[in-house]
Amino acid sequence: MNQVGRTFSLIFKKNIALLLCIVAFSSAIDSKNTPDNLKVKRQKIVNYVLVNDTIEMIPTFNEETKLYHLVVDRSIKPKAITILLDSSFIKKYNLNQYHIYITDDKKNQSVWIDYPVKELYNIRKSNTEIIIQAMDNLGHTFTDKLIVDFKNESASVAFVWLIFVFVFFGLVLVIYFWFDFRIAREKFLLETEINKRTKELSEQKAKYEELLTNYLPKEDFEKLKEKSKDKTERFKMVTVLFSNILGFTKVADQENAERLIDDIDKFFFEFDDVVKKLHIEKIKSIGDSYMCAGGIPQKNRTNPIEVVLAAFEMQQYMMMIKDQYVAKNQKIWDLRMGIHTGPVFSNSTTSKKRFEIWGDTVNIASRMEASGEIGKVNITGMTYELVKDYFLCQYRGKMPVKYKGEIDMYFIEGFRPVLSIDGLGIKANRTFDIRLALIRFDDLEEHIMNILEEKLPRNLYYHNLKHTIDVTVQVELIGRGEGIDDEDLLLLKTAALFHDTGFIVTYKDHEEAGVELAKQILPGYDYTKEQIEKISEIIMVTKLPPQPENLLERIICDADLDYLGRVDFIPVSGNLFRELTEHKIIEDDINRWNQIQIAFIEKHQYFTETAKRLRDVNKNNQLEAIRRLVEENN
Numbered sequence: 001m002n003q004v005g006r007t008f009s010l011i012f013k014k015n016i017a018l019l020l021c022i023v024a025f026s027s028a029i030d031s032k033n034t035p036d037n038l039k040v041k042r043q044k045i046v047n048y049v050l051v052n053d054t055i056e057m058i059p060t061f062n063e064e065t066k067l068y069h070l071v072v073d074r075s076i077k078p079k080a081i082t083i084l085l086d087s088s089f090i091k092k093y094n095l096n097q098y099h100i101y102i103t104d105d106k107k108n109q110s111v112w113i114d115y116p117v118k119e120l121y122n123i124r125k126s127n128t129e130i131i132i133q134a135m136d137n138l139g140h141t142f143t144d145k146l147i148v149d150f151k152n153e154s155a156s157v158a159f160v161w162l163i164f165v166f167v168f169f170g171l172v173l174v175i176y177f178w179f180d181f182r183i184a185r186e187k188f189l190l191e192t193e194i195n196k197r198t199k200e201l202s203e204q205k206a207k208y209e210e211l212l213t214n215y216l217p218k219e220d221f222e223k224l225k226e227k228s229k230d231k232t233e234r235f236k237m238v239t240v241l242f243s244n245i246l247g248f249t250k251v252a253d254q255e256n257a258e259r260l261i262d263d264i265d266k267f268f269f270e271f272d273d274v275v276k277k278l279h280i281e282k283i284k285s286i287g288d289s290y291m292c293a294g295g296i297p298q299k300n301r302t303n304p305i306e307v308v309l310a311a312f313e314m315q316q317y318m319m320m321i322k323d324q325y326v327a328k329n330q331k332i333w334d335l336r337m338g339i340h341t342g343p344v345f346s347n348s349t350t351s352k353k354r355f356e357i358w359g360d361t362v363n364i365a366s367r368m369e370a371s372g373e374i375g376k377v378n379i380t381g382m383t384y385e386l387v388k389d390y391f392l393c394q395y396r397g398k399m400p401v402k403y404k405g406e407i408d409m410y411f412i413e414g415f416r417p418v419l420s421i422d423g424l425g426i427k428a429n430r431t432f433d434i435r436l437a438l439i440r441f442d443d444l445e446e447h448i449m450n451i452l453e454e455k456l457p458r459n460l461y462y463h464n465l466k467h468t469i470d471v472t473v474q475v476e477l478i479g480r481g482e483g484i485d486d487e488d489l490l491l492l493k494t495a496a497l498f499h500d501t502g503f504i505v506t507y508k509d510h511e512e513a514g515v516e517l518a519k520q521i522l523p524g525y526d527y528t529k530e531q532i533e534k535i536s537e538i539i540m541v542t543k544l545p546p547q548p549e550n551l552l553e554r555i556i557c558d559a560d561l562d563y564l565g566r567v568d569f570i571p572v573s574g575n576l577f578r579e580l581t582e583h584k585i586i587e588d589d590i591n592r593w594n595q596i597q598i599a600f601i602e603k604h605q606y607f608t609e610t611a612k613r614l615r616d617v618n619k620n621n622q623l624e625a626i627r628r629l630v631e632e633n634n
Helices: 002-012 087-093 153-215 218-227 248-254 257-277 303-327 360-370 381-387 430-455 465-482 486-498 510-525 529-540 551-560 569-582 590-603 609-633
Strands: 018-020 046-051 055-057 060-062 067-072 080-085 095-102 117-121 128-136 141-150 230-246 280-286 289-294 334-349 356-358 377-380 391-401 405-415
Touching: 046 067, 055 067, 080 087, 080 095, 080 128, 087 095, 087 128, 095 117, 230 257, 230 303, 230 360, 257 280, 257 289, 257 303, 280 303, 289 303, 303 334, 303 377, 303 381, 303 405, 334 360, 334 381, 360 377, 360 391, 377 381, 381 391, 381 405, 430 465, 430 486, 430 510, 465 486, 465 551, 465 609, 486 510, 486 529, 486 551, 510 529, 529 551, 551 609, 569 590, 569 609, 590 609
Parallel strands: 018 055, 067 141, 334 377
Antiparallel strands: 046 055, 046 080, 060 067, 080 117, 095 128, 128 141, 230 289, 230 334, 280 289, 334 356, 377 405, 391 405
16 A cells, blocks of 8 residues: 555656546456445545646546546547556455556556556547456456546637637738738729820820821821831840941041041941941941941841951951051041940831830940940950850950949950961951851741741642751761761751752742742852852752762752651651642552652662661661552552
8 A cells, every 4th residue: 555655646746737536446247256335435446537647637427327437628638547546445355456448459458457557548539438447365356437538618619719710811811902902092093094194195196196187188197107107126136336436526626627527438338338248237327436236127146246247347447547547647547346245125117217226235335335445346245255256355354334233344356266367367267257157057047947837838748847957957967977068068058958948939840949049048148159059059959860969969869868768767758648649740549659669769879878877777678668568458
């Protein structure tokens, strides 16, 4: 008993807040050996029930059910219940073994303990049944049951939380709708103001047009309205050049005014020729300032290089003029230039021949000119990144620009030695021209692809846009394999691009029509007459049967019939059959078509070693496949 007392003492030392008492015991299994007064003393079998080691609760005994009932508040959520047997009952019946377990806990049902204290864990559900057993020295067993339930007060707690959630979200909705109302109100007021101003402008416009109609004939009035329509467009990559002829003001005070104007006109006429030659648009010239831009109105990829070329050529012209003036002991003119590349807005009208541009790019280019030096071409870091592979550039520091931070600046020193004549960096050599032409080819390719996509007949199932792309890619692959140089590669790719453009005009003799289109378009992309003639010869050799006379012609012939040795030969061949059938070139007989293909492939041979290496083996496999098809059909 001292041991039981020590156990209670330890439990009380844990600062128990509330004691829960349970009286639970039952009649003995062997009714003959159970004392008669056991039923009378049921409420004394269990002394305490501890919940979570801190809260005591007193169980109630129901005379009708003969069971003890323990009600626990749901908010407590017990993880452990400790049951302690009454010491006076233990002493009275000489009990020495105890067995307390949850009926659902099969693991501990056979475990008897020596102490009248037991902890039960994780009792979470209602109507949990706990069996309480005790045994005396003679082996008599006393058994009773305890039912653990949870109070309904937890429902009220849940209800309170539910009300809180509803109030919280209600408050959020009120705040949301309030801000939404404020925004809608401001929007309404703004729209009202805009409508009011628009109405005023419309009324003013109507009055203006009414006045014009009173003084102008109707036809003239309609023409005036049409000419006054503006069109604003944004260009993503435009290179703007600002130049300023220095010394004009000083010389004007000392020299004959007419001669000065003649000089300025002569300079600007030369500048006009330079920008026209390099596909650059003159924007304006005011006094001693000249402004032009590349990449507008025709968008292109080469405008940064072309504008730098123009600036370099203008500077060389001014240096030549200076030498002539020094020889005549006349006043010297100087030129300062600035260039920047970026997006601009353009506003042109049908009544104006020249473009007007504006935006940060224009302002920065003007700042580059103002911060430049005489005889130098000052460019920004953006332009430098686009031209550094072609020109030698000297870094000269940073310039602060409002809203843009600091911008890097570079001086153009000249052409890279490998791209200049004699490596002097003064004049571009043939290598430079070809590299620039290869970049310009990308613009040409985009232009021709757009034409083909828009104008090719829809019943071209084989000679379509995909075929042109395949041949253009294949001539470069075979050409690289055959070791041709960049200029020959340019001619080959251009010929491949145009070789089927004639289908836009005619199906028969489309090669001749493609040559005519090439002669019309290529001069606008700076192809020389000699290059255009070679391209025309390469296009004509694709006419069947192919009869190439040089390496470039052999390459395009192999590229044009590359599909004979590809894995997709069967579907491509089917597209060609469908196309030829619809154009009444062959009869609609697939077996006959396969026989024609067999005869053609048996006689066909690739002309270049690269094509033979890549396609011969698979071409023979395709030939065997067609033969099997013919045999199956027969």
